[in-house]
Amino acid sequence: MTTLITGATGFIGSAIARLLLEKGAAVRVLVRKNADTRNIDGLDVERVTGDLTIESSLESAMKNCDALFHVAADYRLWVPRPKEIYANNVEGTRSLMRAALQARIPRIVYTSSVASLGLSEDGTPAHENLPVDLGDMIGHYKRSKFLAEEVVREMVAMQGLPAVIVNPSTPIGARDIKPTPTGRIIVDFVNGRMPAYVDTGLNLVHVEDCARGHLQAFERGQVGERYILGGENMALRDILVILGRITGRRAPTLRLPNRLLMPFAYTAESWARLTGSDTRLTVDSLRMARKMMFFSSDKASRALGYKIRPAEEALKDAVTWFAENGYFSSPVCSSLEG
Secondary structure: OEEEEEOOOOHHHHHHHHHHHHOOOEEEEEEOOOOOOOOOOOOOOEEEEOOOOOHHHHHHHOOOOOEEEEOOOOOOOOOOOHHHHHHHHHHHHHHHHHHHHHOOOOOEEEEOOHHHOOOOOOOOOEOOOOOOOHHHOOHHHHHHHHHHHHHHHHHHHHHOOOEEEEEEOEEEOOOOOOOOHHHHHHHHHHOOOOOEEOOOEEEEEEHHHHHHHHHHHHHHOOOOOEEEEOOEEEEHHHHHHHHHHHHOOOOOOEEOOHHHHHHHHHHHHHHHHHHOOOOOOOHHHHHHOOOEOOEOOHHHHHHHOOOOOOHHHHHHHHHHHHHHOOOOOOOOOOOOOO
16 A cells, blocks of 8 residues: 655654554655655655645656545744745645545545634633634634635535544654744743743644554544544643753743733734744734643544553653754753653
8 A cells, every 4th residue: 555645744744654654554755846854864755746736746646545644734823925825725735635536545634733623712622523613713824724624524525535634733742843833932942042931721742642643543533524633731831841840941930911922923023024034923823822722632532542642751752852953052951861
């Protein structure tokens, strides 16, 4: 069986590729021209050059494949040119799924995100069936993932697309090369660039558990259903305390009200637009931080046999990898061996 993976050069996608190779699968990966391939260098995979926005490249990548994991996504919270994120996440997904139908791929796992789900008003863990619509989505990334998932669900219902949907939460672990926004929290914390914190919460999942959940969804998931692949719900303050214990750094004790940071976020975005640079502080990220982004993986546990490890283990693995790959300005002292 040949399995095609999009996004294999990325964080979750490379973890899926490794698991499939361990199981003896033949793996083909769709790689954009000039992509950073460090996450797949040395792996026994077949590389095919292509792009989600070039439909002809998708058709050729599908030839003789028996399975598809669509993991690729444009994951940016700051998007100076919003059309790009919709072209990649929404129209790219539509084109890929259309190509999969034409190639008669018998089984597909589509990687959505908890970003496309509703959140509980009272802060309790959200599940797959909470009511939500496009108007609830904050920012272009969340809107694009919501719309992309709608494309998949509609094609399942109307065209018989054999797709199972998974909604990862916040993956943590090795090979976060960009790094992701959550990986940046770790790097910034260790490098002393986080003197304060905001009162929010995240659901942290070890990237390897998340990848294993994808394979379980492929094997046991029901077509058209979606499954949250999450981990442990934690307040940001508690995450920083654990990082302090792992690295020997002092966790910040100053909590900044969200509203006080908003003017700085507007200023940072204006400067980024003017200079063409990136910004880590954004209006949308502060708006999202107003809610505890807690999720339940009970459905995946029951239906797929999905299991997780403690978030502290994921954080420790992430710190170890970042340290070994030069992301920190000075050595961490630690409990990394403990």
